[in-house]
Amino acid sequence: MAxxxxxxxxxxDLAERLERNAETVRERIxxxxxxxxRISxxxxxxxxxxxxxxxxxxxDGDDPKAKIAISASSDDLVALVRGDLDVTRAVANRRVSxxxxxxDLLKLRKLL
Structure with missing residues (x-):
């Protein structure tokens, strides 16, 4: 467990990666x-x-009014960010919600 x-x-790390690629990402998303x-x-x-x-x-802390909410175990979150876990499969297998x-989901798919 992470x-x-x-x-x-x-x-x-994800924020830094997005910052480095902000111009490219902004065009698509x-x-x-x-x-x-949320880390279950x-x-x-x-x-x-x-x-x-x-x-x-x-x-740190939750935002119950957030427009986008991601829930995962600690290990799955770390694996997603590293690119070791495919987000589509993780969602399909209910490892990530x-x-x-x-x-927004369609746009996020391009991001993740």
């Missing part, structure tokens, strides 16, 4: 949404905002 710090680092990432086995969460092809304002409106 730790809270490893999950936080994985999300920060025009999102401005709040995001919550650690009973913790993080939240931030997806905007302009970036993940910004990443903070993503709650968002259908249009």
């Amino acid at each position: 730790t809270v710090d490893e999950c936080r680092q994985a999300l920060q 025009d999102l401005d949404r709040t995001l919550a990432c 086995d650690l009973e913790t969460a993080f939240h931030g905002r997806l905007t302009g092809g970036r993940l910004v304002n990443l903070t 993503i709650k968002a409106n259908p249009f």
Whole structure:
């Protein structure tokens, strides 16, 4: 099981990767949404905002009003961010849950 710090680092790594590719991502994904990432086995969460092809304002804690909510175990979150776990298969196998409106899901698919 990954730790809270490893999950936080994985999300920060994702934010840095998006920052490096913001221009490319922004062209494909025009999102401005709040995001919550809930880690089921650690009973913790993080939240931030997806905007302009970036993940910004990443903070500890949940945002129950987030427009996009991702739930996963700590190991699955780390594997997703590293690229070791395919998001489509993870969702199909119920290892990862993503709650968002259908249009946002289509855009997120390009991001993940």
